[in-house]
Amino acid sequence: MLSILITGNAQTCDCEKEFLNIKKTIEQNFSGFSDRVKIIGKETYGKQVDELYKLTHDKFASDNCLLIINKYLGIFKSHHLGFSINFDPLKMDTNYANHRPLFSITDYEIDRLKTSKTWEGIYNFTHDTSYKIAVVKDPTPLHDYIGVIIESKLPSWKRGMIKLEGKLVNDSLITGLLYMRNHYPKLEGFSLWGDNNKRLSGDWLRDSEVKTKLVLPTSTKKHYSTIDAEKLTSNTMYIRIGSFGSDYTKKIDSVLKANDSILNSTPNLILDLTNNGGGTDDSWVGLIPYLYTQPIKSIGADLLASETTILAYKKLVENTGMPKQTVDYFNNKIKRMEQAKGQWITGNNDEIDSSYATKTFPKKVLILINNQCGSSTEEFLLAAKQSSKVILAGENTIGNLDYSNVVKVPFSCYPYTLLYATTRSRRLNINQGIDNVGIAPQYHLSESDDWIKEALKILER
16 A cells, blocks of 8 residues: 655646636537537536546645546547647656655565566666656556656656556556656556566566566568558559648658559559548548549538637637638638637538549559548548449548547646547438447458458459
8 A cells, every 4th residue: 555745835737727627618619519418418427527526626636637637538539639738848847846746655565566467566667767666556536557656867756756647448558647757747558568568568668677688579560651652563553641641741742643654554552541540631632533433422510619719710820831722711711600609600511522534543442441540531531432443441440530620729727738629520410420430441351461461362353
């Protein structure tokens, strides 16, 4: 059992106020709020909120506030709802560091942990040996395990400070917080792996293994660059696109342009989108000509015109070097929102695009997808699967497109930024939502399969 001491001065941020601020922001602005509460049930939602609100009064609430807020956001099961850090990870907030509680762990307990092969144990930070932690079981509503500093080469990190904490997801994964070098926490997942469970994620090695030579397992899967293209066989071209982020738009266009003659003369195309979490639609529009066979129908979305969202859109236009056409588009949307505050407006219309001509080649396009494909990638897939050329293979996508067009709003006090979706797809009105379900492939592939070989079999048989 750990004993706990409180050190230093209290932190200036109040967790109760921050929690209520985030709750109000979500309830008034998140485009999926009403739908999600209908699914959860108002009474259930109220009970869950009350339980979390009580935790904001706990004596450790300032340290655990991020976990409390994350647990609240988790109620809605939306991948377009979360937060990110809004601070310099290298800059120390002395007042914040000094207020943190210290957990007293005995030498007897440390000796017991040295022989453990479970989550519990003694772990060394592998990168620069700055820390040694004891991971101990400590069941609470917010975490199941904590990692407590027992040795540190950094003066600001004292014995007894929590370095990480998390809640069990399954036998080999916990999710929670990692307290960074400046003491501020960020969301993190921790996995237990290796022979005898010797590694805790990539950063921590069990103390009993430190003197042995560490050999990382060799992956049987190919390590891809983000953008790649090659001719696999005389009949099949392969293109890998690991992100549709705006930083890759020009590179994707360049790859397509460089390989245009091959694409227009090769029967098959494997388009590998595995682990592509999305980005901007501008990045994938250049792929459409190679798979188009018939008019592409797209269902639009509605936008909740709240005051906070209007301000966030204004900030978005001010702080980015957008082309004039894009700025005009957003300014028009802002003007319409200001004329209809508190109401839903049309974010974008339903459309039918028949502006393309069907190419002779490629004749078949197999798209590899997995459970990390989401957002704009799913938007592309909804368009692509309307083509008679297209085959989807792999795993269901993540499912995070029903509520989209994310904006950023700073927390009221803590140095984090809230991210929430502002639009609601009208696909939901006709029971075609995909959130937390995803887009299913025609051919399901397992992790043990060589997906490229399987794709070739499907295309060339």
